[in-house]
Amino acid sequence: MNSPQPAARSASNASPFRRIAAAVILGGLVFTVLWIVAFGMVTSMLIGAGCCVVIVAASSASDLVEMLLNALAAVIFGVLAVIAAIFGAIFSVFGI
Numbered sequence: 001m002n003s004p005q006p007a008a009r010s011a012s013n014a015s016p017f018r019r020i021a022a023a024v025i026l027g028g029l030v031f032t033v034l035w036i037v038a039f040g041m042v043t044s045m046l047i048g049a050g051c052c053v054v055i056v057a058a059s060s061a062s063d064l065v066e067m068l069l070n071a072l073a074a075v076i077f078g079v080l081a082v083i084a085a086i087f088g089a090i091f092s093v094f095g096i
Helices: 016-037 041-061 063-094
Strands: none
Touching (some): 016 041, 016 063
8 A cells, every 4th residue: 555645835835926915914014013103104114115025035035034934924814714714604694
């Protein structure tokens, strides 16, 4: 009996769009926190965009940063999926 082959990593997990989306979400969080707490809108937008660019550039240059960003993207999109599932369950219970 042959042992099953290990599952290959799917293309969606290795997609650069997923890493970029996670970096944009993190940049948006940095922008929001800085805008609410400390700076004006333009300054916060510049810092948030700079963080996004640095994360994307670092992920293309470093395997460690790429691995961490992929793990963070999985966590972020997992949390968003759970939130969407909760709202879907609530709406389906009430027939909306």
